[in-house]
Amino acid sequence: MLDLVKVELKEKILTNLNYEVDIEIPRRGDYDLAIPLFRLLKSTNLKLPFLYEQINNVIITHPHVKSTELIGAFLNIKLNSQSFSKSVLTTVYKLEDRFGEEPTNNEVVVIDYSSPNIAKNFSVGHLRSTVIGHSLKLIFQKLGYTVVGINHLGDWGTQFGKLLVAYDLWGNEEKLKEAPIDELQRIYIKFHEVAENKPELEDEARQAFKELEEGDKEKLKLWTYFKDESLKEFMKVYDLLNVHFDSYAGEAFYNDKIDHVIDVLNSKNLLKIDDGATIIDLGDDIPPALIKRSDGATLYMTRDLAALLYRYETYNMNKTLYLVGNEQKLHFEQLKRIVELLELPIEVVHVNFGLVLIDGKKMSTRSGTNANLHDVLLESISDAKAAIMEKNPTLESIDEASRAIGVGAVVFNDLKNDRNLNIDFNLENMLRFEGQTGPYLQYTSVRINSILKETNLDINQVDYSLFENPSYFDLVKQISTFSEAIKKAAEEYNPSVISKHLLVLAQLFNSFYGQNRILVDDVATLNTNLLLISNVRTVINEGLRLLGIKYLDEM
Numbered sequence: 433m434l435d436l437v438k439v440e441l442k443e444k445i446l447t448n449l450n451y452e453v454d455i456e457i458p459r460r461g462d463y464d465l466a467i468p469l470f471r472l473l474k475s476t477n478l479k480l481p482f483l484y485e486q487i488n489n490v491i492i493t494h495p496h497v498k499s500t501e502l503i504g505a506f507l508n509i510k511l512n513s514q515s516f517s518k519s520v521l522t523t524v525y526k527l528e529d530r531f532g533e534e535p536t537n538n539e540v541v542v543i544d545y546s547s548p549n550i551a552k553n554f555s556v557g558h559l560r561s562t563v564i565g566h567s568l569k570l571i572f573q574k575l576g577y578t579v580v581g582i583n584h585l586g587d588w589g590t591q592f593g594k595l596l597v598a599y600d601l602w603g604n605e606e607k608l609k610e611a612p613i614d615e616l617q618r619i620y621i622k623f624h625e626v627a628e629n630k631p632e633l634e635d636e637a638r639q640a641f642k643e644l645e646e647g648d649k650e651k652l653k654l655w656t657y658f659k660d661e662s663l664k665e666f667m668k669v670y671d672l673l674n675v676h677f678d679s680y681a682g683e684a685f686y687n688d689k690i691d692h693v694i695d696v697l698n699s700k701n702l703l704k705i706d707d708g709a710t711i712i713d714l715g716d717d718i719p720p721a722l723i724k725r726s727d728g729a730t731l732y733m734t735r736d737l738a739a740l741l742y743r744y745e746t747y748n749m750n751k752t753l754y755l756v757g758n759e760q761k762l763h764f765e766q767l768k769r770i771v772e773l774l775e776l777p778i779e780v781v782h783v784n785f786g787l788v789l790i791d792g793k794k795m796s797t798r799s800g801t802n803a804n805l806h807d808v809l810l811e812s813i814s815d816a817k818a819a820i821m822e823k824n825p826t827l828e829s830i831d832e833a834s835r836a837i838g839v840g841a842v843v844f845n846d847l848k849n850d851r852n853l854n855i856d857f858n859l860e861n862m863l864r865f866e867g868q869t870g871p872y873l874q875y876t877s878v879r880i881n882s883i884l885k886e887t888n889l890d891i892n893q894v895d896y897s898l899f900e901n902p903s904y905f906d907l908v909k910q911i912s913t914f915s916e917a918i919k920k921a922a923e924e925y926n927p928s929v930i931s932k933h934l935l936v937l938a939q940l941f942n943s944f945y946g947q948n949r950i951l952v953d954d955v956a957t958l959n960t961n962l963l964l965i966s967n968v969r970t971v972i973n974e975g976l977r978l979l980g981i982k983y984l985d986e987m
């Protein structure tokens with residue numbers, strides 16, 4: 433809501449003086465807002481004191497502006513802490529979890545996230561994609577967009593040719609029934625080991641995939657089985673994370689939609705035959721995109737194009753986000769380029785992210801350091817449970833709380849830092865109740881809840897003069913800028929903006945709580961405190977929800 437004041441001041445300055453200014457929130461110091469005047473100084477050729485006078489005269493009449501001061505080339509603004517606090521706190525009190533919400537707009541955003549590969553364990557890389565994508569979905573919805581969440585399952589491609597060949601050679605039906613993904617991974621790894629000295633296996637695999645594409649009944653049946661079993665495993669993870677998709681149309685779904693893409697590409701004269709293969713030239717700066725192999729088989733790119741076109745025809749999206757790691761950078765640059773060549777009005781964004789490290793080393797499926805994600809989540813939940821048993825053994829909803837805390841810890845660990853940074857995967861650290869963790873935020877919210885349960889808030893008995901006190905007013909400012917944080921998170925496709933906002937808010941609250949008694953006898957002070965902390969809880973809870981984390985009433 434501080435942004436609202438900013439907008440109003442900017443408008444006032446524009447209509448009265450015809451100046452376009454930036455308004456910043458100074459990091460520290462005694463001021464609440466600052467207008468840098470350097471640029472204006474140059475463009476108007478006026479003297480600084482005169483410019484200051486002009487702007488001051490215009491903004492000083494704003495109800496929330498208390499005073500201004502010129503320091504260097506900055507016009508610093510002090511807000512009227514009473515009127516501003518009243519407006520923020522009563523708004524949040526009234527809107528509750530709708531605070532920060534924007535009215536519905538006409539834009540459609542497709543988010544392609546999670547998208548694991550069947551017949552493989554759900555990897556931590558896919559966890560990152562899932563968690564960041566899910567949060568972006570909630571954030572864009574909050575801002576009024578229509579969001580379509582799609583799980584573009586990796587269920588098609590030459591790797592399935594490899595699996596079919598491998599299954600023929602070394603598959604064990606019994607083992608497959610018992611632990612499908614483990615068995616499929618075993619034969620897949622074996623395929624690569626053997627194929628190193630026996631390259632003709634690769635040709636067999638290509639052939640097998642081609643037959644699958646052409647609809648070979650036996651192969652399709654086996655493939656369907658691989659897929660169904662894998663999905664069952666993935667659903668366990670999604671259920672724990674409480675993540676659901678609007679569509680699970682994976683790569684195979686586009687098998688019968690390839691001709692359409694080829695037609696569209698042809699109609700724009702984009703296709704070229706090169707050494708028997710079909711390609712699209714994308715300019716000198718990036719390699720051409722391979723659309724069909726010389727044997728006619730499609731590729732990952734072909735299916736991504738088919739998906740994009742299908743989604744455009746189905747959802748008519750304005751923007752499409754792909755939550756995929758950095759190793760596919762080139763692929764999405766090519767896809768973007770093709771969308772430009774097709775002259776489709778879609779903004780394509782590759783939202784990438786860093787690696788997951790364990791003790792500084794990359795986790796990977798091949799080397800076997802990749803623990804099964806479902807097991808990891810269960811472990812986190814059981815550790816959370818042990819911690820609660822110690823702190824609050826009589827808690828009624830202990831299983832629900834352990835699940836929220838255990839899963840929330842893993843999710844927050846992923847979302848607390850800029851997505852481009854690598855994350856460290858250490859359960860013990862993420863489950864701490866202190867520091868930058870999910871449990872810390874959940875605990876702060878629960879703490880507030882238990883105070884609020886003691887007594888009832890009377891909103892008409894609030895003394896806003898208390899907000900002259902910085903420990904009160906700093907909290908108000910942090911509450912008020914939550915709406916800005918949500919917008920920034922969407923602009924940067926970066927949920928960590930919200931995580932950081934919540935951490936600062938929780939820290940401010942905890943130091944406020946250390947300095948001030950909340951449940952005091954004085955009625956006005958009591959109600960002021962209650963209103964303030966209930967606002968803090970509203971923001972923490974809604975922020976957690978936007979990150980895909982459950983908040984709790986008790987823990």
Ligand code: ARG
Binds near residue numbers: 544548549585754755
């Ligand atoms: N299944 C792919 C992988 O694991 C990710 C798919 C991402 N989405 C897409 N439309 N290409 O590498």
